[in-house]
Amino acid sequence: MTDLQRTCLHDLHVELGARMVPFAGYEMPVQYPMGVMGEHQHTRAQAGLFDVSHMGQVILRAPAEALEALVPMDIAGLAEGRQRYAFFTDDSGGILDDLMVANRGDHLFLVVNAACKDADIAHLRAHLDGVEPITDRALLALQGPMAEKALARLVPGVTEMRFMDVRSLDWDGTGLWISRSGYTGEDGFEISLPEPRAEAFARALLAMDEVAPIGLGARDSLRLEAGLCLYGHDIDTTTSPVEAGLTWAIQKRRRAEGGFPGADRIQRELSDGPDRLRVGLRPEGRAPMREGTKLFAAEDSAEPVGAITSGGFGPSLQAPIAMGYLPVDLTKPETVVWAELRGKRLPARVVSLPFRPSTYRK
Amino acid sequence: MKYTEEHEWLRVEGDLVVVGITEHAAEQLGDVVFVELPELETQVAKGDEICVIESVKAASDILAPLDGEIVETNEALIDNPALVNEDPTGDAWFFKMKIADMAELDSYMDEDAYKDFIG
Numbered sequence: 001m002t003d004l005q006r007t008c009l010h011d012l013h014v015e016l017g018a019r020m021v022p023f024a025g026y027e028m029p030v031q032y033p034m035g036v037m038g039e040h041q042h043t044r045a046q047a048g049l050f051d052v053s054h055m056g057q058v059i060l061r062a063p064a065e066a067l068e069a070l071v072p073m074d075i076a077g078l079a080e081g082r083q084r085y086a087f088f089t090d091d092s093g094g095i096l097d098d099l100m101v102a103n104r105g106d107h108l109f110l111v112v113n114a115a116c117k118d119a120d121i122a123h124l125r126a127h128l129d130g131v132e133p134i135t136d137r138a139l140l141a142l143q144g145p146m147a148e149k150a151l152a153r154l155v156p157g158v159t160e161m162r163f164m165d166v167r168s169l170d171w172d173g174t175g176l177w178i179s180r181s182g183y184t185g186e187d188g189f190e191i192s193l194p195e196p197r198a199e200a201f202a203r204a205l206l207a208m209d210e211v212a213p214i215g216l217g218a219r220d221s222l223r224l225e226a227g228l229c230l231y232g233h234d235i236d237t238t239t240s241p242v243e244a245g246l247t248w249a250i251q252k253r254r255r256a257e258g259g260f261p262g263a264d265r266i267q268r269e270l271s272d273g274p275d276r277l278r279v280g281l282r283p284e285g286r287a288p289m290r291e292g293t294k295l296f297a298a299e300d301s302a303e304p305v306g307a308i309t310s311g312g313f314g315p316s317l318q319a320p321i322a323m324g325y326l327p328v329d330l331t332k333p334e335t336v337v338w339a340e341l342r343g344k345r346l347p348a349r350v351v352s353l354p355f356r357p358s359t360y361r362k
Numbered sequence: 363m364k365y366t367e368e369h370e371w372l373r374v375e376g377d378l379v380v381v382g383i384t385e386h387a388a389e390q391l392g393d394v395v396f397v398e399l400p401e402l403e404t405q406v407a408k409g410d411e412i413c414v415i416e417s418v419k420a421a422s423d424i425l426a427p428l429d430g431e432i433v434e435t436n437e438a439l440i441d442n443p444a445l446v447n448e449d450p451t452g453d454a455w456f457f458k459m460k461i462a463d464m465a466e467l468d469s470y471m472d473e474d475a476y477k478d479f480i481g
Contacts, residue, residue, distance in 0.1 A: 030419075031392060035392055035393050036392050036393055036417070036418040036419055037392075037393035037395075037418055038393075040418070217392070217418060217419050220419070221418055221419075286395070286396045286440075286443075287396050287398065287414075287416070288395065288396055288416050288421070290421060312418060312419065313395040313396070313416070313417075313418045315393075315418065320395075320396070342398075342414065
């Protein structure tokens with residue numbers, strides 16, 4: 001793994017017994033000795049600590065309206081101290097990346113996917129001034145029903161925050177940029193902090209009984225149960241936000257006014273409906289249906305009508321779960337479609353997302 | 363006990379060969395959530411993909427280690443795939459096969475060689 005970058009917590013992961021794998025150009029922990037199943041359950045029951053320092057953090061010193069030229073979100077209406085889910089769209093209405101945008105007073109703070117960060121920064125710079133990628137801060141996520149209790153021991157001010165709030169809070173003389181958000185469907189926080197202090201902060205959390213380190217394996221099963229999209233899998237340049245069921249993220253003013261890349265298609269799909277939609281699927285039986293599995297309208301139909309984009313086993317449901325795209329007439333909950341697995345057609349039931357209700361502190 | 367490079371173990375039981383996956387393989391796979399077993403009384407050829415094992419994250423196959431006939435499968439794994447992690451070399455055997463020539467087993471690694479193989 002010589003060409004891979006490492007986060008500043010690499011040695012801590014190794015010390016904790018992580019199995020390290022290549023991910024988005026980084027050497028990252030996929031699991032710790034607890035294992036994916038145990039880590040998933042621990043996060044749902046207590047609190048899990050994730051190193052997400054591979055993700056891109058960017059300060060944007062540009063007017064909110066300027067960013068609106070690249071995303072179909074209401075950025076001008078984003079209040080100071082608040083964060084919003086967003087995506088960059090392209091001229092054909094596809095999704096270039098999904099991201100979080102926070103209003104931190106005199107600047108916007110963006111968190112983008114690791115695999116897309118170079119392209120995102122180039123895209124931002126091509127259209128905007130004041131793009132400042134951050135390369136000296138780690139990013140941690142603390143997720144789960146006990147995340148608030150654990151984090152409040154170090155940073156009491158977090159109890160004042162609600163879902164999607166962002167604050168600058170002090171820990172032992174170190175400035176933390178905290179948002180109450182995450183990627184697990186749980187209440188929790190994402191914490192940006194200077195690299196030299198990241199290991200001490202992580203160790204202080206890990207020393208608490210409720211907190212265990214969680215790898216990318218459980219991060220994926222947690223977000224899948226929460227029905228959250230993984231860029232490059234469930235969404236990409238071939239999927240529009242409307243097809244992906246992300247219209248909730250496009251605020252009313254932007255729907256009406258347009259003025260973002262791909263607005264023609266996105267506004268048309270908003271008014272007329274898309275041809276296909278992202279759905280949740282519950283395979284009948286125990287066999288997981290993975291990404292790429294073809295979906296058919298009937299057990300004996302010749303041509304596939306869609307495919308699975310994320311799939312695996314949901315430890316909280318103790319059953320296989322998947323997401324994929326289907327023509328709109330097959331997306332009603334309880335519709336049965338057929339997945340081709342190892343030459344056999346197996347039934348799967350369309351269900352509404354998320355698979356497991358989220359527990360955000362709204 | 364004999365071992366394959368695909369991390370299967372082979373144990374002779376009378377005139378049958380019992381097949382499972384090694385502790386090392388089970389550990390690498392992680393929590394097993396699904397097992398698909400071969401059909402009984404099927405003739406298999408060495409290298410055929412005859413079982414599917416899925417963990418939370420990934421799917422992998424068990425290959426037929428030898429030419430022969432599947433005569434028994436471990437149905438307990440269907441209801442309790444986690445057995446593969448709990449007791450990979452004991453209760454979590456996958457299938458038993460009848461083979462023409464027991465001498466074919468000699469080509470596989472013994473325990474010391476397997477330990478060297480996995481480092």
